[in-house]
Amino acid sequence: MTSLDRRSVLRAAASAAGAGALASGCDPARTDTSAVPDTGRPPQPAASPAPARAARPPPRVPGLPAQIVHGPRDGHAVALTFHGSGDPQLATALLTEAERAGARVTVLAVGDWLDEQPAMARRILDGGHELGNHTMHHRAICALPAAEAYAEIRQCADRLRRLTGSAGSWFRPSRARRATDLVTRLARQAGYPHVLSYDLDSLDAADPGAPAVQRTVLDGTAPGSVVSLHLGHAGTVAALPPILDGLRRRGLRAVTTTELVT
Ligand SMILES: [Zn+2]
Numbered sequence: 001m002t003s004l005d006r007r008s009v010l011r012a013a014a015s016a017a018g019a020g021a022l023a024s025g026c027d028p029a030r031t032d033t034s035a036v037p038d039t040g041r042p043p044q045p046a047a048s049p050a051p052a053r054a055a056r057p058p059p060r061v062p063g064l065p066a067q068i069v070h071g072p073r074d075g076h077a078v079a080l081t082f083h084g085s086g087d088p089q090l091a092t093a094l095l096t097e098a099e100r101a102g103a104r105v106t107v108l109a110v111g112d113w114l115d116e117q118p119a120m121a122r123r124i125l126d127g128g129h130e131l132g133n134h135t136m137h138h139r140a141i142c143a144l145p146a147a148e149a150y151a152e153i154r155q156c157a158d159r160l161r162r163l164t165g166s167a168g169s170w171f172r173p174s175r176a177r178r179a180t181d182l183v184t185r186l187a188r189q190a191g192y193p194h195v196l197s198y199d200l201d202s203l204d205a206a207d208p209g210a211p212a213v214q215r216t217v218l219d220g221t222a223p224g225s226v227v228s229l230h231l232g233h234a235g236t237v238a239a240l241p242p243i244l245d246g247l248r249r250r251g252l253r254a255v256t257t258t259e260l261v262t
Helices: 003-018 088-100 111-116 119-126 146-164 181-189 210-220 234-249 257-261
Strands: 077-084 106-109 130-133 226-230
Touching: 077 088, 077 257, 088 119, 088 234, 106 111, 106 119, 106 146, 111 119, 111 146, 119 130, 119 146, 130 146, 130 257, 146 181, 210 226, 210 234
Parallel strands: 077 106, 077 226, 106 130
Antiparallel strands: none
8 A cells, every 4th residue: 555545544534533433432431322232123134245254263272261361471462452343444444554564453343333334344354353252232241131141242243153154253341341250151151262351451432542542552561461442433543553663663563362362
């Protein structure tokens, strides 16, 4: 991609953000009005012409805890992990920036986003990135009764299976930094031996501006870090190239979660 092309992509990203990206943080402490469950809407048919290449199925990694917070501290890798929803143009711009820098990311997709944007599953996997489950409706899953929490996990897993042939590599709870024991157990029942948490919150969902996101990530990242970020935010798209550059200067590579922990 030429630098002109790249500027166009970023301009498109910025104008898409102006259309009103609502904060959709994974942290329950934040106010979030963008993810009210819509249980009355029937699933949309997939519009992508053919299934994306198969996502890696959930791995069972001996010695890895049921809840992953970070990877090896004595290595040279980190995992940038993204809440998957929001404007597809912004999501595509972010993936393109990652690929330009030779980085791979992990996208935890919200099920109703996949219903609206089924082609994104293919786009993520075709870029060499990893895809996972971030519940069907992004409700506060740790506060739900067991049956409802399980349905949130299963419904998103079903979307991923239909689009990619597997339930995705990882499960991350919605609106909770850590899964409760119950949610960890329900995720295991749904086929995910490990729940993916994180050790660094970029705070990008509040749209603090690209410099603040860059500073938070670079100040807080250690070898092995799992960083929580969000698709659908122009500030995050703009922050990614300097973040990747800063990591590289410190000898750190952004890899998929599977590469980080196996
Ligand atoms: Zn989230």
